[in-house]
Amino acid sequence: MKLKSLFASTAIAAMLATGALADSHGWSLKKAAEPYAGTTVDVVFLLRPGYEAIEAMLPAFEEETGIKINIIKHPYENALGEQVRDFVAGGDLDIALIDLVWIGNFAENEWILPLADVQAKFPDAVDPDLDIDDFFPLVLNAFGGWNDTIYGLPFDNYSGLLFYNRCMLEEAGLDGPPKTWADLKDVYGPALTKDGKYAFALQSKRNETQSADSFARMLWPFGGSFLNAEFKSNLLSEESQAGLKFRQDLMQYMPDGIVAYDHAETVNGFAQGDVAMITEWSAFYSTVVSPETSTVADCVEIAPEPMGPAGRKPALGGFSLAVASQADEAEQAAAYLFIQWATSKANAREYLERGGVPARQSVYQEDGLEEFKFVPALVESWQDGVPEFRPRFAEWPEITEIVQEWGTKIMLGEVTTEGGAEEIGTRMEAVLEAAGYYSGDKPLAQ
Amino acid sequence: MRGRVSRKTIFGFIGPAVIGLAVVGIAPLLYALWTSLHFFNLTKLRQVEFIGLKNYLTVLTDEVFWQAMGRTFLLLGTALPLQLAFGLIIALVLHQPGLTLLKTLTRLSLVLPMATTYAVVGLLGQVMFNQKFGVVNQLLGGADINWIGDPDNAFLMIIFWDVWQWTPFVALVLLAGLSMVPGEIEEAARLETSSRWTVLRHVQLPFLLPGLVAVLILRTADTLKLFDMVFTLTRGGPGSSTEFISLLIQRVGFRAFDQGLASAQAVILLIITIILAQIYIRVFYKEVN
Numbered sequence: 001m002k003l004k005s006l007f008a009s010t011a012i013a014a015m016l017a018t019g020a021l022a023d024s025h026g027w028s029l030k031k032a033a034e035p036y037a038g039t040t041v042d043v044v045f046l047l048r049p050g051y052e053a054i055e056a057m058l059p060a061f062e063e064e065t066g067i068k069i070n071i072i073k074h075p076y077e078n079a080l081g082e083q084v085r086d087f088v089a090g091g092d093l094d095i096a097l098i099d100l101v102w103i104g105n106f107a108e109n110e111w112i113l114p115l116a117d118v119q120a121k122f123p124d125a126v127d128p129d130l131d132i133d134d135f136f137p138l139v140l141n142a143f144g145g146w147n148d149t150i151y152g153l154p155f156d157n158y159s160g161l162l163f164y165n166r167c168m169l170e171e172a173g174l175d176g177p178p179k180t181w182a183d184l185k186d187v188y189g190p191a192l193t194k195d196g197k198y199a200f201a202l203q204s205k206r207n208e209t210q211s212a213d214s215f216a217r218m219l220w221p222f223g224g225s226f227l228n229a230e231f232k233s234n235l236l237s238e239e240s241q242a243g244l245k246f247r248q249d250l251m252q253y254m255p256d257g258i259v260a261y262d263h264a265e266t267v268n269g270f271a272q273g274d275v276a277m278i279t280e281w282s283a284f285y286s287t288v289v290s291p292e293t294s295t296v297a298d299c300v301e302i303a304p305e306p307m308g309p310a311g312r313k314p315a316l317g318g319f320s321l322a323v324a325s326q327a328d329e330a331e332q333a334a335a336y337l338f339i340q341w342a343t344s345k346a347n348a349r350e351y352l353e354r355g356g357v358p359a360r361q362s363v364y365q366e367d368g369l370e371e372f373k374f375v376p377a378l379v380e381s382w383q384d385g386v387p388e389f390r391p392r393f394a395e396w397p398e399i400t401e402i403v404q405e406w407g408t409k410i411m412l413g414e415v416t417t418e419g420g421a422e423e424i425g426t427r428m429e430a431v432l433e434a435a436g437y438y439s440g441d442k443p444l445a446q
Numbered sequence: 447m448r449g450r451v452s453r454k455t456i457f458g459f460i461g462p463a464v465i466g467l468a469v470v471g472i473a474p475l476l477y478a479l480w481t482s483l484h485f486f487n488l489t490k491l492r493q494v495e496f497i498g499l500k501n502y503l504t505v506l507t508d509e510v511f512w513q514a515m516g517r518t519f520l521l522l523g524t525a526l527p528l529q530l531a532f533g534l535i536i537a538l539v540l541h542q543p544g545l546t547l548l549k550t551l552t553r554l555s556l557v558l559p560m561a562t563t564y565a566v567v568g569l570l571g572q573v574m575f576n577q578k579f580g581v582v583n584q585l586l587g588g589a590d591i592n593w594i595g596d597p598d599n600a601f602l603m604i605i606f607w608d609v610w611q612w613t614p615f616v617a618l619v620l621l622a623g624l625s626m627v628p629g630e631i632e633e634a635a636r637l638e639t640s641s642r643w644t645v646l647r648h649v650q651l652p653f654l655l656p657g658l659v660a661v662l663i664l665r666t667a668d669t670l671k672l673f674d675m676v677f678t679l680t681r682g683g684p685g686s687s688t689e690f691i692s693l694l695i696q697r698v699g700f701r702a703f704d705q706g707l708a709s710a711q712a713v714i715l716l717i718i719t720i721i722l723a724q725i726y727i728r729v730f731y732k733e734v735n
Contacts, residue, residue, distance in 0.1 A: 081700050088488050105489050206683040257577065257595015259684040274578075394489060398702045405510075408685040412597060 030064050032125050032337060037066030039334040043095040043321070044079055045071045049286045050156035053354035054342050061341050067334045077207055080397065087111040087326060094327035094335040098152050098320050100143045101212075101400070104393040104445070107146040112322040113332070115150045122333045127340050131362075134345055139359040142387040144320035147445055152320025153343040154359035158281035159381035160217065160305050160315030161374055163288055167299035168192060168276040177277070177303040181221055181246065184277070184306050189253035192276040199253040201275040203266040206259065206408045211400045213263075215407040216390050217279065217315050218243040221308025226391055226399075226428070231437050231444045233425025236418065239310065244410060244417040251411065259411050271296060279305050281317060285374045286355040302374040304381050316385040318359075391446035395435050402427045475716075478709040486706035501710035511711060513686065514694040515718075521601075521690065522669045525608040529665065530658075532609065533616025538646070540617070541624040553621075556614035567607055568678025575603050597687030600680050604688050607675060612668070616661050623657040624650055659730045663723045670719055691715055 045051040051073075058069055072093075074082050080102055086093045087109070096112045106112045119126045132140070135154055144152035164177045172191040178184040184200060192199035204214035219225060224240030227233065234240055251258060255269060267284050269275040271294035291297045305314040321339040323332050341347065348363035352372065369375050390396065402424050410420035436442045485497050505511050536556070540549050562570075574581050575593035583589045593599045627650050635649045673692040676682065682689035682697070689697075695715070699708030 081703075084488050084703060088491065109489060109491075206681065206685065257592040257684065260595035260600075260680070397489065398704070401697060401702050405686060408683065412685045414685060 027128050029341060033065035033067055036330050036334040039330045040068040040070050041094045041331060041335045041338055042070045042072065042092045044083055044097045045073050046076050046079060047073055048283055049355035050283055050357060053351050053356035056354055057350060065337060067337065069338055090326055094324050094331040095339065096322045096324050098322055100318055101390045101392050101396045103146045107151055108394045110325055112151045113325050118323045118332065118336050122336060125333050125336050129345065130340060131345055134362050135359050136361055136382045138382050138385050138387060142316060143318045152322035153339055155319050155321045155343055157318040157357045157359040158283050159378050159385060160279050161282050161377050161381065162277060162279055162303045162305050163270055164277045164301055164303065165296050165299045166301045178306050181306045181308050185250050193253045198255050198275050200277045201254050201261060201266045201269050202258060203261045203263055204259050204411055205262040206404045208400060209262050210407045211403040212317060212390055213315060215403055218247040220313035220386055220389060221310055222246060223310035231432055233428055235421035235425050241417055244421065248417065259408050282357050282374050282378050302377045304377045312384040313386055314381040314384060316389040388446045393446050395431050398431045399428050478712055481705050482709035482713050484706050488703040488705055501706050504707060505710045505714055514689050514691045518670060518690045521605060522666060525605050526665055528609045529613045529616045532613045533620055536617035537620035537624055540621050556617055559611045559614050564674035565678045567611055568675040571603060571607055571679040594680060595684055597684055600684060600688050604676055612665060619657040619661050620654055623654040626653045655730055659726055662726045666722050667719050670715060
């Protein structure tokens with residue numbers, strides 16, 4: 001039945017994608033791509049489910065357009081460095097894969113073209129059904145926008161969600177997931193941490209995981225933030241400190257060595273039934289519900305992240321695709337056609353069914369999405385997200401290194417939350433001062 | 447003059463090697479020197495400017511740099527003596543007469559750790575030292591030791607792998623040194639004394655010193671630039687507990703993209719390595735001479 005529905009939706013998506021219906025507007029992908037047939041487009045992909053999904057769909061695009069998509073795969077940790085080196089050296093990449101925290105960097109260096117410029121340059125390539133308003137506004141602006149300009153279209157889209165093991169919770173006599181972080185710590189923590197099992201795991205490895213998934217995740221729900229309105233450190237504020245101290249307290253209900261846990265260890269701990277709850281990106285849904293990779297597939301349930309005193313404020317992350325300025329004209333047009341196709345309304349359903357998470361509002365209003373348990377929580381989370389969950393300016397690569405180092409030291413107890421926050425604040429402000437934010441050379445945009 | 451080699455011939459033989467060395471070794475070094483004197487961030491190339499020795503000043507006053515350097519020397523100071531001790535024991539055992547086939551097999555097996563790629567060693571470590579299903583904890587009677595997530599244990603784990611991988615190298619070098627000892631002198635010494643220590647100290651050690659100096663220089667340089675194994679095993683963590691100097695340089699240069707600062711760090715590291723190599727040569731070679 002599942003397979004049937006996949007085939008049916010694939011057929012519909014293929015019809016839409018190949019332009020059978022779009023022809024009614026006088027536009028078809030095939031016709032738009034004709035001048036660019038034979039062009040090769042180079043793009044970096046990550047080793048994650050959303051990329052495998054689009055890769056599986058790719059033959060239809062290549063057959064229809066004659067455009068070859070050359071995928072260069074990297075783990076997340078290498079993706080920024082590889083792309084920066086390519087753009088600095090005037091390399092081969094025709095599309096930029098942009099994590100939301102890289103967008104300021106890429107835009108300010110003019111490595112990517114504003115979407116409007118590309119569309120003006122190649123008007124025949126623009127699909128009348130693009131419907132940019134169909135993207136979740138938060139996601140479009142956070143992942144693809146910088147300084148009120150849209151550069152990229154949201155492609156691999158995440159919100160932090162609470163994955164919980166219903167069976168473990170029921171065994172412990174707990175009815176449903178925790179609504180607040182306080183409940184998670186005070187009620188669920190003691191009830192679920194026993195016999196070598198842990199209530200919660202917060203991925204905190206010293207890389208972007210520490211900054212985004214651990215440190216920032218505990219700031220925002222408690223009312224804290226990295227920066228105040230004057231772009232000075234806000235980490236010593238009462239609210240930020242409350243969040244960081246909460247993280248320290250919560251560690252008693254996490255596995256030992258949580259500072260060495262990346263996404264893989266955390267998802268694996270949950271999937272093997274060692275951990276009852278994790279807050280993870282929506283993109284890992286397909287991993288934890290697949291019997292091939294999860295022993296608790298039947299027990300997995302999804303809820304929005306718990307609320308803190310300042311509200312829900314879930315983690316926000318994800319990637320957009322933008323046309324690279326270094327590409328030649330044919331490559332730019334071909335790249336645009338690919339980006340438009342990969343993020344289209346027409347392909348959103350198939351992308352979802354193959355393990356991706358589209359940012360199209362329309363797809364989540366369709367019937368038959370019951371098997372995707374994360375959808376309601378995801379849609380709810382994308383109403384409450386904070387675009388500057390991590391500042392998106394060009395200085396983030398330097399600042400995240402500081403946060404990673406001292407955030408981990410705080411967790412290990414090598415410094416107090418106040419001491420660590422002071423160190424991060426001082427160093428962060430030095431970076432921002434050198435960049436010209438305090439002298440007025442740069443606008444206070446994050 | 448008969449027998450005199452022309453300059454052209456000399457250049458013909460040596461020139462290609464010198465040019466090759468200049469292209470792959472000296473040119474990048476000069477570029478690193480140039481970069482280290484500039485503000486040079488890959489993501490801010492419009493702001494590249496000459497800043498003199500500011501990067502060097504930043505490095506020399508940066509406690510993170512010195513902490514990483516301290517960690518690196520702590521690793522060197524613990525792993526290298528262990529490698530020398532174990533390597534010497536293995537070399538002396540293999541130097542004993544008899545059991546030729548077994549010794550040949552042992553020599554061959556000694557090459558295996560050295561032939562293993564650093565990155566593979568790191569990945570092996572991740573699996574073997576896994577707290578839950580790793581073979582190390584199983585061998586320790588089902589112990590629940592958190593190797594990778596505990597700062598001290600992670601450091602011990604790095605020492606273990608470095609010793610495992612490079613003790614065979616030390617053993618083979620020292621074995622080569624022992625084979626240089628003239629048989630009649632060694633035999634005469636054994637007739638004079640039954641003390642193995644005396645034979646080692648006064649007869650064998652002088653022949654081991656050139657090899658020891660080479661080991662000291664190579665292992666010091668290797669430890670100072672140790673990267674792949676640690677990167678794949680701990681990525682410098684948890685916290686900064688295994689962030690050795692080469693990992694710090696990589697982090698600054700390729701994750702924060704500050705190539706100027708990273709180049710200054712690398713140049714200082716190079717100077718330290720050269721100084722250490724000179725010290726080793728002067729102190730130990732004197733004794734040999």
